[in-house]
Amino acid sequence: MLLKLLRNGLGYLIIFISFFIPIKRFSRSADEQKCVNDVTRNMSLYQFQACPFCLKTRRAIKRLGLNIETRNALKNPHRADLLSGGGEIKVPCLRIDQKNGTIWMYESSEIATYLEQQFGESSTPCSELN
Template identity: 35%
Template sequence: MDPERTSDTTEDLALYVYAGCGYCEDVRVAIRDLGLTIEERDIYRDPANMQALVAARGRRTVPVLRIGEATWMPESQDIIAYLYERFGDGEKKPPSRLRRWLPFLMWGLGIAGGLASGPVPRWL
């Protein structure tokens, strides 16, 4: 592992998000996987965040990673690639999208299984 990378911090980063945004969750999964802490700025909870985002980008689409003062990086997949490139150990790869959807898939299968093994309807 590059020793310089271990001393890299996330102090220059802020992630613009809002609650319930699926693409933001993709980025959060990567952040957790990398063991990072990145300040989140919710654009609906704090109007100043919305104002700053729209002033910089002309649109409110999130997630956007702010890097330092001047760089605003949109697109969840670009943000994820950037984080793995900067903070990954060279071997860690972004988690697949399946990993994000697996809990929902299992939940759906659980319901389907529950229905299939439920009480036999009277008309059968």
């Protein structure tokens, strides 16, 4: 209980500090943004508000200008979905719904790298993929 309080307190302290650390946003044209929004409509981030790894992932999402829905994994139905779909209650987890199935991607670094490769500066423009 005390450990949980301390962990949450520390998490919120990190969120507070990060509020003062600016994020250099990646910018793209309106058409390109629309295309990216269409792609990210099939993604959602299972997370806890006060989790530092989730904060790191949310900052990566913000920096890349992505509209990815965040889902509170402390509460159902999201918690139950994460467990049944991904296999464990660990956050952050990026859910990617595709025609041929759903990918549950754990690990903040892996998620950040994936999003950077898909939507970052060196990625293939979204409009050229279709």
